Amino acid sequence: MLVKTLLWTATLLLLAVFGARAETALERGAYLVNSVLACGACHTSDAPGAQPFAGGRRFVTIAYTAHAANLTPEKETGLGNWTDEQLIYGLRNGKRPRGSTIGWPMPVASFSALSDEDVKAVVAFLRSLPEVTNKTPRSTYRKPLPASYGPDVTSVTSVPESDRLAYGRYLATIASCTYCHSRPGEDGAPDFKNGLAEGGREFRGPWGQSLAPALTPTAIGFYSDADLKMIIRTGMRPDGRKLLPPMPIAQFAGMKDGDVEAIVGWLRTLK
Ligand code: HEC
Ligand code: HEC
Known part of the structure; x- marks a missing residue:
């Protein structure tokens, strides 16, 4: 009985989350990543024939030379070894699983606002990408990066589209x-x-x-x-x-x- 009730509650919750919007998490993630968050503007190389989201764009300023990383699920050179939780935490807080700071110009201050629902959709989309092996060079920063970009962001409630x-x-x-x-x-x-x-x-x-x-x-x-x-x-x-x-x-x-x-x-x- 308890199991049944729990199952029902879970189904209803899912309906509440996805029912209002006639799109799946994967569709929502694809739309956000491609048309709103513009991850590919940095994480896709502008070399002809470059694989989408496999990294390679280089940013050179007086303060740093940064290389946008490979976001495909490949294990050695991409995000394949990050758990979903690590990826969600990393996007919002600008941290890698081992604690190092993800540097400029990755717009962490933008992504820390992503709602729980949307950040999960983004991860669902990234996980659906074909694996590409592409090792990007290490970025170098003249001044040490901040240890953190601010207080830990662990949960953000959705903003209703009707508002x-x-x-x-x-x-x-x-x-x-x-x-x-x-x-x-x-x-x-x-x-x-x-x-x-x-x-x-x-x-x-x-x-x-x-x-x-x-x-x-x-x-x-x-x-x-x-x-x-x-x-x-x-x-x-x-x-x-x-x-x-x-x-x-x-x-x-x-x-x-x-x-x-x-x-x-x-x-x-x-x-
Ligand atoms: C990566 C940085 C970047 C992002 C992200 C960005 N912009 Fe811009 N935007 C610029 C720059 C740089 C210019 C000036 C281009 C120029 O001088 O021709 C500009 C110009 C504009 C202009 C023209 C203003 C004018 O006076 O003619 C508008 C409007 C604008 N942006 C709106 C937006 C909106 C809305 C968004 C988000 C949906 C956005 N921008 C996201 C960098 C950005
Ligand atoms: C304005 C450019 C820019 C945009 C937009 C951007 N990134 Fe980044 N990102 C970077 C750069 C540059 C790095 C490398 C920073 C470093 O080496 O410390 C990076 C690093 C990362 C890392 C760390 C990877 C690793 O292996 O260390 C992840 C994860 C990531 N970005 C995901 C995303 C996602 C997902 C989006 C869209 C929601 C996005 N980025 C949008 C520039 C960008």
Whole structure:
């Protein structure tokens, strides 16, 4: 009897979690990773014929030379030896199973906001990738990395999609809009408290230099909602000027209408 009741409770819970959304955890994970979290913008090499998520992109700044790791389930060179729990903990807290810190520019401050449901979906998707053997070089950092990025994040409740403002803020956080577009604090992490969406992070690359501008109403108020949707998904401004990298346009192109709208709606409410 007890077993039966437990089984029923489990079934009902599953229905409550997945029933409301007509998509499986794997589908949700694929959408998040490919079109919102933009893992592939860094973890896929830009060399022709490179295997998706098998690592290889190199970031060179004055402060570091970093190599984005292989995220496929291969055991020696990928994430095959990490348990699901270790991967979930690592994404949110920027830690490897043995305790070392995962370094810049991995946007840990974005992923620490991932809800329990969404972070599990991300892991389900990563586990479904074909195994690829590709050993990426070790990253080097001039200054030692912080021992931690903040208090341990172990559980985050889901933000209901029906709460459009809260959901817009959630998406803008996990999609790293606020990571790149907030003023960096002294430690290099985005200062969400005093500089939220106020702009100021600088990037250098083969394209030269770019600066993530403020996304506050004073800064982007002259764009219509349709303009902003176009900029975010195509990287093209209404006057035809293309955005410089590294905003992950190729990934955001697949973002659902309702999700871009929720982000824009939230940006409109900023001070
Ligand atoms: C802006 C670029 C960027 C994005 C976006 C990004 N990463 Fe990373 N990631 C990196 C870099 C660079 C490293 C290597 C850091 C180091 O060597 O300390 C890394 C390291 C990691 C590691 C540690 C792997 C290991 O073997 O040590 C994991 C796990 C990881 N990323 C997963 C993800 C996932 C999942 C996503 C999307 C949800 C993601 N990353 C998005 C740049 C990025
Ligand atoms: C990896 C960093 C990065 C991420 C993530 C990112 N952006 Fe950007 N964004 C930039 C940079 C850099 C520019 C400036 C490009 C240029 O100078 O042409 C920019 C430009 C923009 C612009 C154009 C502003 C103007 O004044 O014309 C908008 C709007 C924008 N981003 C919105 C977003 C939103 C919304 C998200 C999240 C869905 C996002 N960005 C995620 C780096 C980023």
